[in-house]
Amino acid sequence: MVKLLQTQQHSQACLLEIHQIIRGVFGGFLFGIPLLYTMEVWWIGSYIEPIILLGVLIITYLVVFLFNRSEGFRKNRRDGIVHAAIESVEALAIGIVCATVILILLRRITGETPIDEALGKVIFESVPFSLGVAMARSLLPEQSAESDSSQYLQPIKKLGFRDMIADISATLIGAIIVAFSIAPTDEIPTLAAAASPPWLLVIIAASLLISYGIVFAAGFAHQRPRRLQKGILPTPIGKTILSYLISLLASALMLWFFNRLSLSDPWFLWLRYTLLLGLPATIGGAAGRLAI
Structure with a gap:
């Protein structure tokens, strides 16, 4: 014993x-x-x-x-x-x-x-x-032991339309703040020149993993309520994928805004640049979600 x-x-x-x-x-x-x-x-x-x-x-x-x-x-x-x-x-x-x-x-x-x-x-x-x-x-705020234990006794909260919009807005704002400072620089074209298609797949996986870890695994505040929320995308993985897509959208918009990409550029150039900028933008989006 x-x-x-x-x-x-x-x-x-x-x-x-x-x-x-x-x-x-x-x-x-x-x-x-x-x-x-x-x-x-x-x-x-x-x-x-x-x-x-x-x-x-x-x-x-x-x-x-x-x-x-x-x-x-x-x-x-x-x-x-x-x-x-x-x-x-x-x-x-x-x-x-x-x-x-x-x-x-x-x-x-x-x-x-x-x-x-x-x-x-x-x-x-x-x-x-x-x-x-x-x-x-x-x-960074941390989930307290008292609130963590009390949340087991609370009913599962359904993610309402306003909550979902707030989450998307926070992701978009956080991603834009980070992408805004990187998009106009020469780092993205430099990185894109060295990134092969297999490495881009690895970058996608890393972006998703880091975003998931920050919001759902690191123990920062409101982690458990986020895991238990139900809505259009009820699982943490689904929410992480949605957050990543929003961050990619913010990355593409920033690259276009700073004229690093134009509508006449080929699609694969858009893809390379967006995925590479999407890594820091996704982390910014995750930070934005922590703030609400």
């Missing part, structure tokens, strides 16, 4: 740890994606000296450490410098892994990229990701 209880407690602790890491990861995506679409950061990472890269890592770690001393990405934060130092290492590691994955996804790092260039890009791009991990709990 004691061993069974210990096993259950260990399983619950593991699940809690995984959930907190997931929360940190998607907090990093919310803050880190816009800088990944900045060509100057790619260039800086390509030629910067190793000693400066080490300095960037140290400064980033110190800033993350200061955040973790007050908040951190874990709900059950433990006091003490040692625990804050360990959690800061984890936040930095999460940021580095997330930045590496997205740089590979965007073909900024390939098998032909020199190791020193790849390392420079990863370190510079990991800075906002690591800060986003550290700030995930302090700047």
